[in-house]
Amino acid sequence: MDNKRFLTAAVLSLAVIVGFNFLFPSKKPATTPNGKADSAHIASPATTTNTSTATAGANPSVSADSTHTPAPTAETTTIAVRKDSGATFTLTNMGATPVSAIMNAYDNRSKPGTKVDLVAGKSLIKYSYVTNQKAQIDLSTVPFSTQRLGDTLLYSASIPGTPGTLSLRYTPLPDGHTFHVTATVAGVDGGYLAVHMPETFDVVERDSAADLRAFAYSYNSKHDGARSILFQSLDPGEKKLVEGPITWVAAKSKYFVVGLLTPKNGTPFDEVDLVGGARVSKTATQGQAMVAVPVKNGTAAFDVYAGPQEWRRLHNLERDFDHVNPYGWAIFRGVLQPIATSVIRLVLWMHRELNLTYGLVLIALGVLIRIILWPLNQSAMRNSLKMQALQPQLQALQTKYKDNPEKQRTEMMKVYADHNMSPLSPILGCLPMLIPMPILLALFFVFQNTIEFRGVSFLWLNDLSAHDPLFILPVIMAASMYVLSWLGMRNTPPNPQAKIMSYMMPGMFLIFLGKAAAGLNLYYAAQNIAALPQQWLLTRNKAKVQNATTTPASAKKKS
DSSP states (O other), X not given: OHHHHHXXXXXXXXXXXXXXXXXXXXXXXXXXXXXXXXXXXXXXXTOOBOOOOOOXXXXXXXXXXXXXXXXXXOOEEEXXXXXXXXEEEEEETBTTEEEXXXXXXXXXXXXXXXXXXXXXTSOSSEEEEEOTTOOEEEOXXXXXXXXXXXXXXXXXXXXTTSSOEEEXXXXXXXXXXXXXXXXXXXXXXXXXXXXXXXXXXXXXXXXXXXXXXXXXXXXXXXTTEEEEEEGGGSOTTOEEEEEEEEEEEEEEOSSEEEEEEOOTTOOOEEEEEEXXXXXXXXXXXXXXXXXEEEOBTTEXXXXXXXXXXXHHHHHHTOTTGGGSSOXXXXXXXXXXXXXXXXXXXXXXXXXXXXXXXXXXXXHHHHHHHHHHHHHHHHHHHHHHHHHHHHHHHHHHHHHHTTTOHXXXXXXXXXXXXXXXXXXXXXXXXXXXXXXXXXXXXXXXXXXXXXXXXXXXXXXXXXXXXXXXXXXXXXXXXXXXXXXXXXXXXXXXXXXHHHHHHHHHHHHHHHHHHTTSOHHHHHHHHHHHHHHHHHHHHHHHHHHHHHHHHHSOHHHHHHO
């Protein structure tokens, strides 16, 4: 019975389909002169494809009589082609927006044999127009007319629902990654141009999880300075308004960035609206950022940078765009940012002027830091030896005046003064150990997105920006750290707490830095090993002082 019902239903369904097509035949697709059906086409970056002649301001919707008004199709144009270290941008007339930004000097490490494309068919930026009545008009599907003037592209279209028109002029700049955009609005008063930043990026690193975790928006406002907001820190649908004036806004992945910058000495942006994107996993891969660009006297202007987070390039753009990665947490940023910038400049200088590989540069940097700290360590050693010699007197005073704290403090201050020392000497003696810590923290943040180290090999390491796959460097770093602690505790009074810390600290660093960039472990291991000779000398001096203070007076006379 079930089979009969199924067969009957199938026959009836087939009859309905055949009858419907017989009564209502479909129209044949429009054909091109060569006889093939026409369709929208996105050209490859190396070509320019014109598949329609949509006029400026044409309504993107299809009219009731589709046989006479064909739907507008896309035409793409390529600008800013530099085969060496620049980028190739492909723009479409649909929305007058870039749909491809290929980095000619950088390989896509998740898809071998291809180059990095920041948006891979999505929009680099999109536009909408906001009227005085706060109505937001989406321009992403509006067909613009295209005019090419040398390397400059001019797009023009009507603003739907208004008597106004919008023209967008793209002019590539010499650096190969930046183009200047001038917007001209006519026929409408007021309002502003809303520029929508990339909502996501194409994953281009072998470690896709690390690349996704780095997706973020950043901005530079007069009130907050440079700030960064990870996609991960915005809940789906969560909104955040950043009020202007704002110098630049950026969307960034681990090593690449798309930035919207105000012209030099130009009008700043009014605000940035951030919205958390939808999530399909624990890691946020999408976000939304809309930048309000003011239209004054019918014009607005801005620069668009799409390229690597290469410090020198970002620095040359000025406007503090090299702060697109605000290093460290807000409370420490004032300290870490200058250190990070100085370290980057020093590393690049050593690589360029001394002709050293980046691996050797990091080793040399670790040794150099220890050489610079040598005088401070010597001073700390002398203070430590003096404190060691004073301990018997100080302990005697503490015992003698244990019931009179006031007298105890007075007598102890006299002892310090007689030996040209301060009660703060023990604390000041720790400074040489604390000074490298801000540098270590700064380097930890720097290595997260220093594209100069991306894919750079050294010895058995294939990539200094990735973790050591064999974990050799983290082990060397932790072992050298333990040896330093062990030498430091020799010829000193037993201290159980210090002994426990000598085991704990190397273990903690091994855990924290085990998956960190190999370059960071290389730097820190080099610094530890470079400190071993000095630590050995300090230990010998401690032994001599200890022998001198413990030798009986009679033995000294005999000698």
